[in-house]
Amino acid sequence: MNNEELDSQLSAMFDDELPAPQCELLARRLARDDALKARWGRYAAIGAVVRTERGLRLDGHLASRVSTAIASEPALLAGSAARATGQRKGPLRGWSQPVAGAAVAAGVAAVAILMLRAASPDLPLIAQAAPPPAAPLAAPVASADARPDSYVVPPQGESSSFTPPVELADFVVAHSEFSMPLLRSSALSALVAAESSSDSADAPGDAGKSDDPNAGTSHAARSR
Amino acid sequence: MRLGRASERLTWIALALAVTAVASADEPQKWLERMNQALTTLNYDGVFLHSQGGRVETLRIIHRVQGGVVTERLVSLDGSGREFIRSGTTLTCYLPDERKVLVEQQPAQSLLLGSLPSFGPSASQFYDIRAVRHTRLIGKKTQLIVVTPKDEYRYGYRLWIDQATGMPLKTQLCDRRGNVIEQVVFASIATPDRIPDTAFQPDMATDGFQWVRQLPMSTPAATTAASSVSRWSALELPPGFHMSVRAVQIMPGTTGLVEHLVYTDGIASVSVFVESHMHADHTLSGSEQVGSTSTFATMVDGHPVTVVGEVPAETVRFIANSVQERPSARH
Numbered sequence: 325m326n327n328e329e330l331d332s333q334l335s336a337m338f339d340d341e342l343p344a345p346q347c348e349l350l351a352r353r354l355a356r357d358d359a360l361k362a363r364w365g366r367y368a369a370i371g372a373v374v375r376t377e378r379g380l381r382l383d384g385h386l387a388s389r390v391s392t393a394i395a396s397e398p399a400l401l402a403g404s405a406a407r408a409t410g411q412r413k414g415p416l417r418g419w420s421q422p423v424a425g426a427a428v429a430a431g432v433a434a435v436a437i438l439m440l441r442a443a444s445p446d447l448p449l450i451a452q453a454a455p456p457p458a459a460p461l462a463a464p465v466a467s468a469d470a471r472p473d474s475y476v477v478p479p480q481g482e483s484s485s486f487t488p489p490v491e492l493a494d495f496v497v498a499h500s501e502f503s504m505p506l507l508r509s510s511a512l513s514a515l516v517a518a519e520s521s522s523d524s525a526d527a528p529g530d531a532g533k534s535d536d537p538n539a540g541t542s543h544a545a546r547s548r
Numbered sequence: 549m550r551l552g553r554a555s556e557r558l559t560w561i562a563l564a565l566a567v568t569a570v571a572s573a574d575e576p577q578k579w580l581e582r583m584n585q586a587l588t589t590l591n592y593d594g595v596f597l598h599s600q601g602g603r604v605e606t607l608r609i610i611h612r613v614q615g616g617v618v619t620e621r622l623v624s625l626d627g628s629g630r631e632f633i634r635s636g637t638t639l640t641c642y643l644p645d646e647r648k649v650l651v652e653q654q655p656a657q658s659l660l661l662g663s664l665p666s667f668g669p670s671a672s673q674f675y676d677i678r679a680v681r682h683t684r685l686i687g688k689k690t691q692l693i694v695v696t697p698k699d700e701y702r703y704g705y706r707l708w709i710d711q712a713t714g715m716p717l718k719t720q721l722c723d724r725r726g727n728v729i730e731q732v733v734f735a736s737i738a739t740p741d742r743i744p745d746t747a748f749q750p751d752m753a754t755d756g757f758q759w760v761r762q763l764p765m766s767t768p769a770a771t772t773a774a775s776s777v778s779r780w781s782a783l784e785l786p787p788g789f790h791m792s793v794r795a796v797q798i799m800p801g802t803t804g805l806v807e808h809l810v811y812t813d814g815i816a817s818v819s820v821f822v823e824s825h826m827h828a829d830h831t832l833s834g835s836e837q838v839g840s841t842s843t844f845a846t847m848v849d850g851h852p853v854t855v856v857g858e859v860p861a862e863t864v865r866f867i868a869n870s871v872q873e874r875p876s877a878r879h
Binding site: 492493495496498499500501502503506507 | 598607654658660661662719721730731732792793797808810812816817819821832836838840841843845854856857858
């Protein structure tokens, strides 16, 4: 993907016009690519400036920090203004700095959240740790490592390959970080159960799933 | 004159009673604070029974705080021999029955043995908390604290707290009628000054085991920060519940981003997961019970919605059925 395409994807993402699978792909790429992260930061800013019309409000401290950062990057302001006037009717000239800053901060904050989520370097959610390389590895783990940057939807997403309890275990474990179970290993045991059954469910024929038809259909099904 | 003196005496008695009442209203909260303090700051080594859903398991817990680093080891003493060892934020799960080791990152404050959130004033609107009586357990004097829910949307607790150390020697999660849903009871416990490093070594050889690293799935995030990318909320909630965390995350087993909303009444928490991808149907549907955790899965406008919490089944269903795309987020 060249920079122009990336730019347009980033821009679409921040205008909330990019389909979810592509958002996810971008998020994963961003987690690994510092140059792209910088671009993302800029697009967050631009998108947020465009959204100023929708009346975003933000924490003043963060806003002032961000507006200082933005002010020190005149090219960005010029670019966003040009883009904004090009896309939307009505002049965006003459925004007062604090307002623009606040809106920008909203975008940056949102990005921070996504970055937080996508911070793992390789997003297959289960990857092999150091020892022992020769172990008989579960198929999804191996294919996850080998997955190229351009993959669209993770094979794990093919929900039909999971029995319900496995999916439930992921939710129970994700929830347990916010709850106070009497014994944390109860949630962890659910995870263990999930590990075992996902192995048995996925082990045969996992390689065939990389050309996943799900990508296209789910895209088409989105209500946009 | 006599009458005057009598009424004066009555006034004093009334006043004294009032003072006692105020003091004892504070007392149970103090016990809970003391318990949480003990669970997080003491060194302890104990064997306990954990029962849930008709199953009983014997486990050993070792907890050490040394130089600001918390190290914990939880060992199943029945059959499976599973061990969970946490050092700082890294949790390693040894599963000899599966010949696997799972390594994952956890928030630093996640104790293996659960505590209770601090009992704030809002919680007292929905729970009644009392210091009930003194009793003896495994030769130690304990104070029994009972936390009773005031309606059917949440569970209660009974805690037997060691008067000497503040450790909960017995903990029960109960429904509103007092039926025990989950229980932890210590058979023995010690609070040594020092615990050697060797106590945190797994009791097994891991040669030939498969090592699997589970990457972090979620981290708490500020409500305002995610609000510009989030689109969903529960429009109606059981009394006392409010949103505490809103985040967008990537989760295993799902396609696309998942919006994660956490609602709490100050004690109990409920997570709502809304998948951004539209599906023809949800692979999950209706109520399930995972130990003391209730879940409810449904579809809302083509999006799979899963609600999870240590609350009665009715509560997760109530919340799941009120999940809607926020009007401002609609296109």
